Amino acid sequence: MTDLLGAAIAHPNIAFIKYWGNLNDDLRLAANSSLSINLAALETRTMLAFTSDDNPSSDTLTINDQQITGAALQRVTAFLDVARDMAGTRLPARVTSTTNFPIGAGIASSAAAFAALALAASQALHLPLTEPALSRLARRGSGSACRSVPGGFVEWQAGSRDEDSFAFSIAPANHWGLVDCIAVIEDQQKQHGSTAGHALAWTSPLQAARLADGMRRLDLCRQAVMQKDFEALALVVEQDSHLMHAVMMTSQPALFYWAPFSLTIMKLVPAWRRSGIPVCYTFDAGANAHVITTRDFASTVANKLGELDGIKQIITSGVGGSARLWTKDLDGTNND
Ligand code: PMV
Numbered sequence: 399m400t401d402l403l404g405a406a407i408a409h410p411n412i413a414f415i416k417y418w419g420n421l422n423d424d425l426r427l428a429a430n431s432s433l434s435i436n437l438a439a440l441e442t443r444t445m446l447a448f449t450s451d452d453n454p455s456s457d458t459l460t461i462n463d464q465q466i467t468g469a470a471l472q473r474v475t476a477f478l479d480v481a482r483d484m485a486g487t488r489l490p491a492r493v494t495s496t497t498n499f500p501i502g503a504g505i506a507s508s509a510a511a512f513a514a515l516a517l518a519a520s521q522a523l524h525l526p527l528t529e530p531a532l533s534r535l536a537r538r539g540s541g542s543a544c545r546s547v548p549g550g551f552v553e554w555q556a557g558s559r560d561e562d563s564f565a566f567s568i569a570p571a572n573h574w575g576l577v578d579c580i581a582v583i584e585d586q587q588k589q590h591g592s593t594a595g596h597a598l599a600w601t602s603p604l605q606a607a608r609l610a611d612g613m614r615r616l617d618l619c620r621q622a623v624m625q626k627d628f629e630a631l632a633l634v635v636e637q638d639s640h641l642m643h644a645v646m647m648t649s650q651p652a653l654f655y656w657a658p659f660s661l662t663i664m665k666l667v668p669a670w671r672r673s674g675i676p677v678c679y680t681f682d683a684g685a686n687a688h689v690i691t692t693r694d695f696a697s698t699v700a701n702k703l704g705e706l707d708g709i710k711q712i713i714t715s716g717v718g719g720s721a722r723l724w725t726k727d728l729d730g731t732n733n734d
Contacts, residue, residue, distance in 0.1 A: 402448040402489070404522030408513035408721035409436040410505055411545045411552065412578050412688045414635045414680065415619050416642040419599030419609070421556075426541040427563050428556040429599070430612040433619050434545045436552065437578055438571065438718030440499040442510035445724075446518040448489040460494045461501070461511075477512060477539040478519060484535075485523035499713060500585045505686065508592070512539030513546035513721045521723060532721075533564040541596070549720035551623050553616075571717040574626045575693035579700050582711040583659045584685045590653050592683045598649040608641045615641075628692065632671060632678035635690065639680040646683075657685035659708040670702065 411434040419429040457475045459466040478491055493515065501507035516536035520527045527535065529548055537544035544564055545552045550571040557563035599605045615638050622631035646653040660681060667679045667689060677691045677699055691699045696714055703712050 401450075402522040402524075403446070404518035404520070405443070405445045405724040406514045406517035406521065406721060407441050407443050407724045408510045408517065408543075408546045409438060409718035410440050410442070410499070410507060410510040411436045411542060412680065412682065412690075413542065413545070414623075414631070414690075415612075415616050415638050416680075416682075417541055417554065417556075418596065418642045418645060419605055420541065420596045421558065423593075423597055425560050425563075426537050427558070427560070428541055428554065429605075430609050431556040431616050432542075432545070432554045433568075433616060433623070434542070434552050434554075435576060435578070436546060436549060436571065436718035436720070437715040439713065439715035440497075440505065440510070440718075442495055442497045442507070442514045443724055444493065444495045444511070444514035444518050446494075446515065446522055447492045448487065448522055449492060450489060455490060457491050457493065462496055473539070474515070477515065480538045481516070481519040481523060481525065481535065484525055487523065491519075491522075500582065505580060505682070505684070505713075508540035509542040509546045512536050512543035515539060516543070516547070517721045517723065529720075530564040530566065533566070534560060536721075537563060537565075540592075542592075547721050550717055553620065567720070568620060569623060571719050574623065574717070576717055577691050577693055577696040577699075578715050579689040579691060579696065579703055580713040580715070581663060581687040581689060581703050581706075581709045582713065583657050583687065583709060585710055590655070590683070595646065595649075595653055595683055598651070598653065599645055601650040602645040602648040604641075604648050605645045608645055611641075628676040628678075631690075632676070635678050635680050636668075643681060653683075655683050655685060656681065660685050660687060662706070662708065663687040663689065663703075666702075666706075670699070675699065 413434040415433040417432040421427040513536045533544040533547040548567040551569040554565040618634045
């Protein structure tokens with residue numbers, strides 16, 4: 399039997415309205431709906447082969463030329479089991495992935511990884527999945543991965559069961575020329591993964607208040623995006639980031655993702671905004687600042703960040719499209 403092959407490309411996303419906490423950890427059913435943009439300049443490329451060879455007899459995973467074992471491989475195997483169950487096969491897979499950005503440092507690497515893996519696996523296993531079905535499958539690997547399946551400005555309706563918890567595009571990538579200037583403050587793997595963090599969200603007395611106000615923030619954010627109202631966007635994006643980090647910091651045990659320099663950026667960016675630059679910040683489960691601006695101001699903001707001591711790298715990205723198949727010849731020639 400020949401190998402079943404798939405190859406796909408996906409972008410990470412940055413959430414304007416965050417997902418933190420699950421109703422069901424196993425199915426990764428989010429406690430609240432969220433909204434994000436895909437990041438065009440950052441991508442994960444994944445190739446996968448389900449093989450009937452006896453060697454290897456279990457899944458293998460290579461990320462950026464490094465053989466991965468342990469918990470990360472188990473997570474991929476658990477995810478592939480979902481796809482294998484859908485296709486009625488037990489074949490092990492060889493997965494090879496490359497990224498063009500630091501992984502595990504609050505740049506949603508798992509979102510791009512599982513969106514690409516879901517698409518590559520569905521191609522290899524001949525699963526005819528609609529976009530919502532693919533988004534649901536990606537969600538099983540990493541909740542936020544469901545938002546890297548559709549393109550542009552994306553909303554994940556949390557829903558209450560597997561069938562109604564998926565993401566969809568609310569506007570295409572070219573709707574509004576926003577740019578994320580990512581100030582990399584730490585490029586090491588973060589200490590607390592988000593999977594464990596979601597489970598701790600419920601130990602914070604602030605999570606209930608954060609959720610109770612969630613729809614208001616989501617509506618404000620969606621409206622700001624649709625109307626391209628940067629000032630309204632800035633206020634709700636920063637508040638939503640603060641609320642998620644307040645829950646993290648008041649969990650038991652407490653999770654502190656910020657580094658001292660993260661706070662420096664939180665003080666500077668609103669001052670830049672007051673001086674007339676459309677700019678705001680948001681932080682995922684990491685110390686790195688996502689400084690959001692518009693295309694016209696991207697070089698001004700990147701230059702201002704570049705003048706600061708304490709930033710290792712600045713990565714800028716516009717809004718990206720959906721996950722897509724990677725048409726790659728077997729001899730390794732790229733066709734995209
Ligand atoms: O998809 P996960 O389990 O890595 O969770 C992502 C959580 C945040 O990045 C912190 C917020 C979000 O909505 O992307």
